[in-house]
Amino acid sequence: xxxxxxxxxxxxxxxxxxxxxxxxxxxxxxxxxxxxxxxxxxxxxxxxxxxxxxxxxxxxxxxxxxxxxxxxxxxxxxxxxxxxxxxxxxxxxxxxxxxxxxxxxxxxxxxxxxxxxxxxxxxxxxxxxxxxxxxxxxxxxxxxxxxxxxxxxxxxxxxxxxxxxxxxxxxxxxxxxxxxxxxxxxxxxxxxxxxxxxxxxxxxxxxxxxxxxxxxxxxxxxxxxxxxxxxxxxxxxxxxxxxxxxxxxxxxxxxxxxxxxxxxxxxxxxxxxxxxxxxxxxxxxxxxxxxxxxxxxxxxxxxxxxxxxxxxxxxxxxxxxxxxxxxxxxxxxxxxxxxxxxxxxxxxxxxxxxxxxxxxxxxxxxxxxxxxxxxxxxxxxxxxxxxxxxxxxxxxxxxxxxxxxxxxxxxxxxxxxxxxxxxxxxxxxxxxxxxxxxxxxxxxxxxxxxxxxxxxxxxxxx
Ligand code: ARG
Numbered sequence: 001x002x003x004x005x006x007x008x009x010x011x012x013x014x015x016x017x018x019x020x021x022x023x024x025x026x027x028x029x030x031x032x033x034x035x036x037x038x039x040x041x042x043x044x045x046x047x048x049x050x051x052x053x054x055x056x057x058x059x060x061x062x063x064x065x066x067x068x069x070x071x072x073x074x075x076x077x078x079x080x081x082x083x084x085x086x087x088x089x090x091x092x093x094x095x096x097x098x099x100x101x102x103x104x105x106x107x108x109x110x111x112x113x114x115x116x117x118x119x120x121x122x123x124x125x126x127x128x129x130x131x132x133x134x135x136x137x138x139x140x141x142x143x144x145x146x147x148x149x150x151x152x153x154x155x156x157x158x159x160x161x162x163x164x165x166x167x168x169x170x171x172x173x174x175x176x177x178x179x180x181x182x183x184x185x186x187x188x189x190x191x192x193x194x195x196x197x198x199x200x201x202x203x204x205x206x207x208x209x210x211x212x213x214x215x216x217x218x219x220x221x222x223x224x225x226x227x228x229x230x231x232x233x234x235x236x237x238x239x240x241x242x243x244x245x246x247x248x249x250x251x252x253x254x255x256x257x258x259x260x261x262x263x264x265x266x267x268x269x270x271x272x273x274x275x276x277x278x279x280x281x282x283x284x285x286x287x288x289x290x291x292x293x294x295x296x297x298x299x300x301x302x303x304x305x306x307x308x309x310x311x312x313x314x315x316x317x318x319x320x321x322x323x324x325x326x327x328x329x330x331x332x333x334x335x336x337x338x339x340x341x342x343x344x345x346x347x348x349x350x351x352x353x354x355x356x357x358x359x360x361x362x363x364x365x366x367x368x369x370x371x372x373x374x375x376x377x378x379x380x381x382x383x384x385x386x387x388x389x390x391x392x393x394x395x396x397x398x399x400x401x402x403x404x405x406x407x408x409x410x411x412x413x414x415x416x417x418x419x420x421x422x423x424x425x426x427x428x429x430x431x432x433x434x435x436x437x438x439x440x441x442x443x444x445x446x447x448x449x450x451x452x453x454x455x456x457x458x459x460x461x462x
Contacts, residue, residue: 114194159363190234197225253289270348302327
């Protein structure tokens with residue numbers, strides 16, 4: 001009968017229940033948040049005259065020892081203690097005696113876990129934005145060196161129009177910037193303190209919630225306690241934000257997998273971030289981007305899992321909610337590792353610019369330029385110009401050449417409104433650099449985008 005809540009029970013809990021009911025195996029990672037929350041609470045209890053100076057002092061001293069035991073590995077984590085909140089309080093009371101029992105005045109594990117988990121998630125929002133920033137810096141750095149490196153831009157995975165590799169990478173910079181914003185927004189919205197909500201309805205003790213909120217670095221005190229002890233939106237938000245970020249990571253990973261194949265040959269991953277085959281000695285496999293793609297499935301699972309746990313729960317706290325933590329921890333760990341390894345894999349990757357440029361010679365990438373020429377030069381409706389250009393593409397196919405290499409005579413024979421001045425326009429580099437509209441792929445407009453992201457990163461205060 002060593003349970004804190006055993007007063008009304010006549011029999012001891014079965015060990016099967018202990019195993020089933022406990023969260024201590026995984027919630028122990030919240031020990032810092034838990035101890036800080038307790039110290040803030042105790043400080044407030046003293047200010048409000050609920051405990052005295054000596055009791056506060058002994059709680060503080062005792063917590064120093066508990067923290068020390070946890071960090072040195074001496075702390076005994078027992079399944080029968082159920083969760084970290086009870087394990088820590090029990091140990092504190094064993095060290096300091098009666099004052100330890102006063103710590104839980106005007107508090108419940110319901111607001112306690114809400115504080116701990118929320119603060120952990122808020123902190124991780126910050127950590128993830130920092131890692132995203134580092135990833136963006138690498139992407140922008142590579143982009144800067146390749147604003148003139150032509151590659152086939154694709155739609156439907158078919159060659160479409162020539163773009164530059166820097167422009168392509170800056171598309172990912174755009175995605176990761178939005179990811180940073182989502183993590184920061186979520187942090188701002190959810191930075192409110194649950195402490196003092198107690199079990200669900202608040203407390204008759206004369207507490208000061210603002211004081212503990214300030215001590216713990218929250219921006220404000222939560223408004224409604226019934227909501228606060230059962231709200232896990234902050235956890236769902238980080239799961240969704242991680243899923244979206246991993247979806248972006250998965251997309252660039254898929255491109256790296258393709259680009260490093262013989263068929264593409266656009267990039268080569270460094271040996272440091274490639275793997276071999278146990279049977280085929282010649283192989284060099286892109287396991288890193290493949291795993292990044294794969295791990296996206298796992299974080300999506302965690303999101304759906306918590307959404308499903310939360311759906312249909314009556315107010316306020318229900319034990320179902322204890323299922324909130326493992327998936328969140330797993331998604332956060334996965335996201336942190338993924339951001340780091342993607343950053344390093346990109347940093348050490350070789351870009352084969354020549355192969356990218358050669359690939360542009362396939363697929364008549366400047367066909368749209370011929371159509372645009374006909375519109376502008378001869379005032380032909382775009383639909384008709386599209387049709388005439390189709391004929392020129394078909395003729396190039398017959399000749400076994402790319403449209404950018406077709407002769408003027410051939411073009412003129414297809415439509416006599418096509419004149420000599422078209423020739424420079426069909427050159428691939430010209431085609432790329434003609435796209436100077438805002439946000440377009442010309443080197444000039446890519447440099448504007450590059451500057452935008454460089455300024456953003458410089459101004460980012462995390
Ligand atoms: N281990 C619990 C959890 O993670 C802490 C809160 C328990 N509260 C309760 N009333 N049983 O959700």
